[in-house]
Amino acid sequence: MESRVLSGATTFAGIPHLRKLPRENASCCFVSARPIGTVAEGGNLIWGRHLRPALLLESSPVSKAEILRPCLAAASSPAEGSDSAGEVKPVGFFDKYPVLVTGFFFFMWYFLNVIFNILNKKIYNYFPYPYFVSVVHLLVGVVYCLISWTVGLPKRAPMDSNLLKLLIPVAVCHALGHVTSNVSFAAVAVSFTHTIKALEPFFNASASQFILGQPIPLTLWLSLAPVVLGVSMASMTELSFNWTGFISAMISNISFTYRSIYSKKAMTDMDSTNLYAYISIIALLVCIPPAIFLEGPQLIKHGFNDAIAKVGLVKFISDLFWVGMFYHLYNQLATNTLERVAPLTHAVGNVLKRVFVIGFSIIIFGNKISTQTGIGTVIAIAGVAIYSFIKAKLEEEKRDQNRPLKFMMDLLGYDRS
Incomplete structure (x- = not known):
């Protein structure tokens, strides 16, 4: 599904201007920032059950760890699709080829609709x-x-x-x-x-x-x-x-x-x-x-x-x-x-x-x-x-x-x- 997050940030050549955000202290790798897209900044949150970005949450009930990914932890953590032991987890066929899943939905939608229309008209006769x-x-x-x-x-x-x-x-x-x-x-x-x-x-x-x-x-x-x-x-x-x-x-x-x-x-x-x-x-x-x-x-x-x-x-x-x-x-x-x-x-x-x-x-x-x-x-x-x-x-x-x-x-x- 398509989604957009509109914020008050200015744009140049279609790319939002990213402001350098201040660090709280030299020893912490978290960056202090307000949530992007909040109502106060003119943000626009649209619908969609797959659209739940952590950056769109209000700042008060959300910890910094939930808003921004730690830089060092992200660099040292296991890659996505692998477990803690470093073993690569198998990727499911449907996860690897989502287009085929969508195509299957369309095919079954068409097939069942054809059967419905034929039987429905026979009943009306x-x-x-x-x-x-x-x-x-x-x-x-x-x-x-x-x-x-x-x-x-x-x-x-x-x-x-x-x-x-x-x-x-x-x-x-x-x-x-x-x-x-x-x-x-x-x-x-x-x-x-x-x-x-x-x-x-x-x-x-x-x-x-x-x-x-x-x-x-x-x-x-x-x-x-x-x-x-x-x-x-x-x-x-x-x-x-x-x-x-x-x-x-x-x-x-x-x-x-x-x-x-x-x-x-x-x-x-x-x-x-x-x-x-x-x-x-x-x-x-x-x-x-x-x-x-x-x-x-x-x-x-x-x-x-x-x-x-x-x-x-x-x-x-x-x-x-x-x-x-x-x-x-x-x-x-x-x-x-x-x-x-x-x-x-x-x-x-x-x-x-x-x-x-x-x-x-x-x-x-x-x-x-x-x-x-x-x-x-x-x-x-x-x-x-x-x-x-x-x-x-x-x-x-x-x-x-x-x-x-x-x-x-x-x-x-x-x-x-």
Whole structure:
């Protein structure tokens, strides 16, 4: 995850001016200094569960040994990755190749999402009640989380009022985005819904620019133009087009954009698995009332009976269980992936995932698409590819600019763990 520490220090050529700090006495190797990035100096602490530098702590409760690494001790201590006897400890495969771990998260996220979308659409073909199905998705996930907590995999993280305030807007956005996505899936072809949802990076970039105040380069905005154009072309000639499906997918884009932003903020003190479990519980409570109010009477009158008559009771219950399980697992992996990357990168990966979903849905369901719709979809995906390339180049340039500062901090013996 990206992080920045902004202090009151002046800069020259992109490198903060480092002031020579006074020593307390000649015999001590500790340097007396105020914590960098404190509020009094204009410091800006941002979220992130991996971002807990000791230098950002208040000076009063922290000893000097906790703030700065002793120079002599650092020079004489065993190297990282070795024990006290000097024996080198083996480095784990996943620690050595973190990129492969992130790639595995993306692959499983895509794979489970494809299965979910196919099974979900099959259910809507004989049971067109998206609000109730949305509740089932969340209910199965919540039961899964409760069982996991019971056996201690993972151990349940404590909840307090402050964290609850952070999670409520995340859960509300998650619930709204989830329900509106299902309404769109039930109303139009899966491929068309995902084509509309390809606009999510555009909404994400807009939120970053105008809500979070994070400037987005002009090149990134220009790379999103083909995405907007392609989605517009696909929408005009989509054979399954209707306004319910279109508007619901657009509302889902906005909701999930805000969910990503608020989720990033809420990752301060909780791992992503526990975070998504609490979000699912709150979202379930949010989704139950509209499902009862909007679809309850129809379900009791003929909805359940019609579904059982078409596929049988066992298959009906089995389909609902497995679609809920796949929904929870793919969203859990999506949350784990979000924890490892920046929100905009996550949004781009989300769009690339739709390539697989669109392709498989056309093959499985035999959806017919017009030539213009196909061209529009290709243009949208090409725009996403351009966006991804430009974003990666900008991030690489940013890392190159930060390398001199990192080298200087390492040279001075700062503990950035």
